[in-house]
Amino acid sequence: MAKITAGVSTSHVPAIGAAIDQGKTAEPYWAPLFAGYEFSKKWIAEQKPDVVILVYNDHATAFSLDMVPTFAIGCAGEFKPADEGWGPRPVPVVKGHPELAAHIAQSVIHDDFDLTIVNKMDVDHGLTVPLSLLFGQPEGWPCLVIPLAVNVVLYPPPSGRRCYELGKAVRRAVESFDADLNVQVWGTGGMSHQLQGPRAGLINREFDNDFLERLVNSPDELSRMPHIEYVRKAGSEGIELVMWMIMRGALNEQVTERHRFYHVPASNTAVGHQVLENG
Amino acid sequence: MAQKKPYQDIPGTTIFDTDMAHIGYHLNQFCMSLMQAPNRERFKSDERAYLNEWPMSEAQKLAVLDRDYNRMISLGGNIYFLAKIFSSDGISFQQAAASMTGMTQEEYAQMMINGGRSPEGNHVTGEDGGNG
Numbered sequence: 001m002a003k004i005t006a007g008v009s010t011s012h013v014p015a016i017g018a019a020i021d022q023g024k025t026a027e028p029y030w031a032p033l034f035a036g037y038e039f040s041k042k043w044i045a046e047q048k049p050d051v052v053i054l055v056y057n058d059h060a061t062a063f064s065l066d067m068v069p070t071f072a073i074g075c076a077g078e079f080k081p082a083d084e085g086w087g088p089r090p091v092p093v094v095k096g097h098p099e100l101a102a103h104i105a106q107s108v109i110h111d112d113f114d115l116t117i118v119n120k121m122d123v124d125h126g127l128t129v130p131l132s133l134l135f136g137q138p139e140g141w142p143c144l145v146i147p148l149a150v151n152v153v154l155y156p157p158p159s160g161r162r163c164y165e166l167g168k169a170v171r172r173a174v175e176s177f178d179a180d181l182n183v184q185v186w187g188t189g190g191m192s193h194q195l196q197g198p199r200a201g202l203i204n205r206e207f208d209n210d211f212l213e214r215l216v217n218s219p220d221e222l223s224r225m226p227h228i229e230y231v232r233k234a235g236s237e238g239i240e241l242v243m244w245m246i247m248r249g250a251l252n253e254q255v256t257e258r259h260r261f262y263h264v265p266a267s268n269t270a271v272g273h274q275v276l277e278n279g
Numbered sequence: 280m281a282q283k284k285p286y287q288d289i290p291g292t293t294i295f296d297t298d299m300a301h302i303g304y305h306l307n308q309f310c311m312s313l314m315q316a317p318n319r320e321r322f323k324s325d326e327r328a329y330l331n332e333w334p335m336s337e338a339q340k341l342a343v344l345d346r347d348y349n350r351m352i353s354l355g356g357n358i359y360f361l362a363k364i365f366s367s368d369g370i371s372f373q374q375a376a377a378s379m380t381g382m383t384q385e386e387y388a389q390m391m392i393n394g395g396r397s398p399e400g401n402h403v404t405g406e407d408g409g410n411g
Contacts, residue, residue, distance in 0.1 A: 014372065060359040064311045065304050083314055085366030153359055155286075155296040192395075196358040197349060198291030200376040201387060203395025228285045232402050236292050237358075265391040267373045 002100065002174045002181035006047060007247040007255070007276040008040070009215070010133055012056060012188045014125040015267035017089055020132045033271060036261035037133050040275055043258065044134050049184040051097050051144045053104075053170060055246045056126035056188045057152045059084070062118075068154045069116035071166065074123075074147035075101040082122035091128050091137075097144040100177055104146070107173030113166050123147055130188045133273075152189065152240045156227055160242045164223035167249020174250075187247030189240030191262075192233070193269035202235040203270045208262060211241060212272055216257045219248045237269075252278045288404045295357040303355020306343070309333045310360040319367045348379050 016033065019025055025034045061082045063069065079094040105115050127147055135142060148170075151157055158166075167185070174183050191211065194202040211234075214222040223245050230239040259275040286294045293299065300307070309330065312318045322329040330340045342350040343364065351361055365375040377387030390396060400406055 059362070060307070060311060060357065061314070065300055065307050065360075083316070085314055085319075085363040086369075087316075153295065153357060154300055155294045192398075194292065194396075195372060195376050196352055196379060197293055198380055199289070199396065199401055200291075200380050201390055201396040202398060202401060203391075204398040205394070207398070231286055231292070231294060232289055233398060236289075236294060264394050267371070268376050268391065270395065 002051075002177040002179055002183050004171055004174050004183050004185055004250050005049070005278055006184045007251045008130075008134065008184060008186040008274070009244045009247060009276075010130050010186070010188055010273040011190055011266065011269060011271040012126045012129040013266040013269045013271065014084075014129065016271075017125050017129040017132055020137065021090055033263050033266055036263055036271070036273060039259045040134055040273065041136060043275055047184070048182065049143050050181045051100060051146060051183045053146045053148055053174075053183065053185045053250070054127055054130065054188065055148045055150060055186060055243045056130070057240060057243065058149050059124050059126055060153060061124035062121045062149070063151075065154075068151050069118075069149070070151045070158050071113065072116040072118045072149040073101055073105050074118050074121055074149070075105060076119050076121065079121055079123045079127075079145075079147060081128055082124045084124050089125065089128055091132060092140045094123055094127065094131070094141060094145045094147070097146055100174070100179075100181070101146045103177050104170060104173040107176060108166065108169040111169040111172065113169050118147075118149070121147065121149075126188060130186055148246065150243050150246070152242065157239055157242055159227065160223045160225050160245045163242045163245035164219065164249040167246040167251075170246065171250040185247045185250040187244035189243050190234070190238060191241060191270040191272040192235050192238045194235030195237050195268055197236075199235070201268060203264055204233050204235070204238070205262075205264065205270070207233045207238075208270050208272055212260060212262065212274060215244060215248055215274070216255060216276065219245070219253075223249070248276075251276055290401055290404045293352050299355045300357070301355070303339075303357065305333050305335045306339045306351065306354060306356050307360035309335060309343075310356070310363040313363040313367045322367065346378075348375060352379075
């Protein structure tokens with residue numbers, strides 16, 4: 001049977017993707033950030049996941065204001081990197097796992113989580129920057145990816161609690177899929193940041209580090225944090241952190257934290273990254 | 280009875296909710312169109328003419344022409360949609376964010392390197408007589 005073995009959390013700042021694409025990772029501004037991912041690149045080369053369920057948000061790319069699904073699962077065979085206004089990132093096409101995605105959709109919808117099914121979708125930096133951070137610049141991504149898009153652009157996003165419970169439903173779905181697959185779940189976005197208005201540039205180290213700690217050791221309690229606390233303390237875009245709760249919900253109650261990294265800044269944003277293993 | 284909005288007293292912050300999305304629908308959809316290279320070219324060659332193709336308010340069009348991002352946000356623009364405008368202009372997210380704070384790009388970039396804007400005094404409007 002398929003098995004969820006680990007979870008990864010990471011920010012997905014577009015400037016990180018640009019730094020990788022433009023060969024700037026060794027520059028003094030960026031080097032400390034990429035150093036924080038060295039462990040994880042070695043770790044994932046050993047782990048060799050077959051499939052990553054990648055929880056991210058679309059940034060007004062695939063979803064315009066015409067339709068804004070709260071949760072959407074990509075069931076296509078492939079997903080092209082999107083042109084977000086400066087041309088597509090020079091990264092490989094993302095290959096999906098339509099059978100597992102369809103199985104997850106069926107399973108979680110029967111489990112009361114009404115996902116939107118997406119059969120054609122371009123993917124933006126929210127999905128491709130985490131892949132670049134963990135896998136570098138390969139000719140092709142070394143695993144299949146199931147995009148799980150969460151609305152965090154149009155308020156209100158789903159609650160942290162709902163996300164946490166969805167993660168548990170995703171786990172039940174994966175564990176009932178009849179194939180021997182090593183599956184990881186990644187939660188992306190965050191940490192504290194605000195990209196708009198006179199308060200732009202807000203960073204809250206205390207909030208972020210508390211979040212990292214509670215995500216490991218008291219996720220159930222953390223999942224009850226209301227939206228207002230995210231936006232007030234972590235910035236209007238800091239609410240992306242609810243997506244990490246899906247990843248955490250898909251893991252065991254007790255996890256082993258193999259790696260934790262926190263860095264300020266990447267452009268406007270505080271970067272957080274963790275590697276959590278089941279068992 | 281109107282929906283309660285506990286997020287309206289966050290200083291210097293506009294939460295993009297469904298009411299704002301309604302006000303800003305055409306502004307944001309215009310932004311989406313800039314994801315296609317031919318549309319970016321047409322916009323750059325005659326911004327006013329391109330904007331006139333969209334049923335936006337005159338205030339929204341003027342805010343775009345002025346590249347006044349705070350004004351665009353007050354008129355229903357969302358930052359991820361507005362990003363298509365500054366990306367088309369070749370301007371980074373950090374430069375665009377700086378323009379909304381009243382700081383120069385250099386001052387803003389230095390603030391970020393120094394750890395970002397402090398949350399102290401920035402949780403609730405008027406808590407320290409600060410912005411908002």
